[in-house]
Amino acid sequence: MRLRDTGRPWPRKLRVDCKSDAAAALIARFGGSPSGDGDVDAVTVELIAGDQPREGYAIDLFEDRIVVAASEDAGFRHAATTLGELAAMGGYRIGRIVDAPSLSIRGFHLNFESYRRMGIDEAHRLLTAAAKFKLNAILVEYGPRFPYAEHPWVCDRALARGDGGARQGAAAARGLSVIPLQPSLAHMDYVLRHDRVGHLRERPDRANLMCPTHEESRRLAAALLSEVMDLHPLGRFVHIGGDEARKIGACDRCREAVRAQGVGGVIGEFLGRLARLVVERGKRPIVWDDTLCAHPDALAHLPKETIIQYWDYLAVADPTPVLIPRMAHARYGAPRVAHDWSWAVTGKAGRLSDVQRAVIRRYSRPSRLRRALGKDFLAKFRRYLGDGFPRWMTALPYIEFYQDRGFDVITSPTGMGNGDMTDGTPNFARFERNIITHAGRCRRNGKALGIITTAWYDMPPEMLYQPLIRTAMAAW
Ligand SMILES: [Zn+2]
Numbered sequence: 001m002r003l004r005d006t007g008r009p010w011p012r013k014l015r016v017d018c019k020s021d022a023a024a025a026l027i028a029r030f031g032g033s034p035s036g037d038g039d040v041d042a043v044t045v046e047l048i049a050g051d052q053p054r055e056g057y058a059i060d061l062f063e064d065r066i067v068v069a070a071s072e073d074a075g076f077r078h079a080a081t082t083l084g085e086l087a088a089m090g091g092y093r094i095g096r097i098v099d100a101p102s103l104s105i106r107g108f109h110l111n112f113e114s115y116r117r118m119g120i121d122e123a124h125r126l127l128t129a130a131a132k133f134k135l136n137a138i139l140v141e142y143g144p145r146f147p148y149a150e151h152p153w154v155c156d157r158a159l160a161r162g163d164g165g166a167r168q169g170a171a172a173a174r175g176l177s178v179i180p181l182q183p184s185l186a187h188m189d190y191v192l193r194h195d196r197v198g199h200l201r202e203r204p205d206r207a208n209l210m211c212p213t214h215e216e217s218r219r220l221a222a223a224l225l226s227e228v229m230d231l232h233p234l235g236r237f238v239h240i241g242g243d244e245a246r247k248i249g250a251c252d253r254c255r256e257a258v259r260a261q262g263v264g265g266v267i268g269e270f271l272g273r274l275a276r277l278v279v280e281r282g283k284r285p286i287v288w289d290d291t292l293c294a295h296p297d298a299l300a301h302l303p304k305e306t307i308i309q310y311w312d313y314l315a316v317a318d319p320t321p322v323l324i325p326r327m328a329h330a331r332y333g334a335p336r337v338a339h340d341w342s343w344a345v346t347g348k349a350g351r352l353s354d355v356q357r358a359v360i361r362r363y364s365r366p367s368r369l370r371r372a373l374g375k376d377f378l379a380k381f382r383r384y385l386g387d388g389f390p391r392w393m394t395a396l397p398y399i400e401f402y403q404d405r406g407f408d409v410i411t412s413p414t415g416m417g418n419g420d421m422t423d424g425t426p427n428f429a430r431f432e433r434n435i436i437t438h439a440g441r442c443r444r445n446g447k448a449l450g451i452i453t454t455a456w457y458d459m460p461p462e463m464l465y466q467p468l469i470r471t472a473m474a475a476w
Contacts, residue, residue, distance in 0.1 A: 031083070045070050056071070061095055074175055106137065138179065186291075267292075285287035324337050428466055428467070
C-alpha cells in the first residue's frame with residue numbers, strides 16, 4: 001500500500017463504471033449507481049478485469065478516478081471493503097493498494113453447541129465481523145440446537161429452521177462459505193443420552209461414543225447428516241466430525257470387528273461411508289484428524305475428496321518442543337502431550353517464551369521421546385519431525401503425512417480452547433501464538449488449504465471477536 005493524502009475529503013458519491021462481469025453483482029457495494037448523477041463531488045470507480053491472484057485486488061486512486069482490478073467477485077468484494085475503510089478514514093488519498101490473502105481458506109468456528117447462550121443475532125454479528133475482516137469460511141457446529149425435523153427428540157434450544165437456509169444465504173452474500181458440522185462417532189452425547197438410542201452406545205454407561213458396527217448407528221448417523229446437508233444446500237464442504245473416538249472396541253460386536261480389522265479399519269469403514277454420502281451430493285467431506293492419526297490405516301477407507309482438518313492447540317512456535325504423539329498414545333500409553341526430558345535437565349527451558357513455558361508446564365510431560373514414541377511411531381512419523389528432533393520438532397508435523405497419503409489439509413488452532421483461563425480471563429496470548437503458528441506453518445507448507453480457528457466452552461460470544469480478528473490477520 002502506498003498512499004498520499006490530497007488534503008481533500010472523501011468524495012460524497014462514487015459513480016461506478018463496471019467493465020468486469022465478475023464485479024456486476026457487487027456494484028452497489030462500491031457506493032453509487034452505475035450511471036451516477038454528475039455531482040461535482042463525485043469520483044468514478046472503474047471496475048476492470050485483472051489478473052490478480054484468487055481473492056486478490058488492486059486499487060489505484062488517482063486525482064479524478066479510482067480503478068479497481070480483480071480476477072473474480074471475491075477480489076472485488078474485498079476491494080469494496082477496503083474502499084469502505086478508506087472512506088471511513090475521511091480524507092481522499094491517492095496511490096496504489098495491491099492486496100491478496102496468503103491462505104485460501106480462512107475460517108472461524110461458530111459453535112452453537114458450546115456457546116449455548118449465542119442466539120441468531122449474535123451469530124449474525126460475528127458473521128458481519130468475519131466478512132469485514134475478509135475471512136471466507138465459517139464452520140458451524142449445532143449439536144442439539146440444530147432443528148432436526150425428522151429427529152425432533154434430539155433438539156434442545158434448537159434454532160428456527162428458517163435460520164439455517166437464511167443464514168447460509170446471508171453468509172454467502174458476504175463471501176462466507178458456511179461449512180455445517182455434524183458429529184459422528186464421538187461427541188454424540190446430545191443424541192445418545194436419549195433412552196431410545198441408548199443401545200447404540202459403545203459403552204452402556206457413557207453417552208459420548210456411538211457404536212460404529214451397529215447397523216442402526218450407521219443409519220442414524222447417515223440420517224442426521226442428511227438432515228444437516230438438506231438445510232445447507234450451498235457451499236462446497238460438509239464436516240462429519242470424527243474426533244476423539246478413543247474407546248472403539250468396548251462393545252462385544254466391535255471387539256470382534258477390531259480383532260479382524262483393527263481399530264483403524266472399523267473407524268475408517270464407518271467414516272468412509274459417511275464421507276461418500278457427502279461426495280454423492282457433490283461436496284467435499286471434512287473430518288477431524290486425531291482419530292485417523294492415532295489409527296492411520298483408517299485413512300485407506302476415506303475417499304480422496306476428503307479433507308483432513310488437523311487440530312493442534314498447543315503449537316505456539318515452529319519449531320516446537322512439544323509433540324502430540326497421537327498414534328503412540330493410542331498404542332503404547334505414552335503421554336498424550338510430551339517434550340523431551342533434556343529440556344528439564346539442561347535448564348534451557350528458561351530460554352523459551354513465557355507462552356511456550358506455560359504450555360509445557362500445564363499440558364506436556366517430560367519424556368525420553370525416542371524411546372517413548374516407539375519404533376512403529378518413528379517408522380511412520382520420524383521423517384516429519386524435522387532435524388532438531390527430539391528437542392525441537394516441526395510444528396504440526398502431520399500436515400505432510402496426510403498430504404503424502406493424498407489428502408488435502410486444513411489446520412485448526414483454537415481461539416478458545418482447553419479451558420485455558422488465567423485469573424478468569426481466556427489465555428489469549430497463547431491462542432494468538434497458536435493461530436499465528438498455524439498460519440505460518442500452512443504458508444511454509446505451501447499446499448495446505450488454510451486454517452479454521454475453533455472456539456469451545458460456553459462463553460459470552462463477544463469473546464470471540466479477538467481470536468476471529470487475529471485469525472483474519474494471520475491468514476491474510
Ligand atoms: Zn460397538
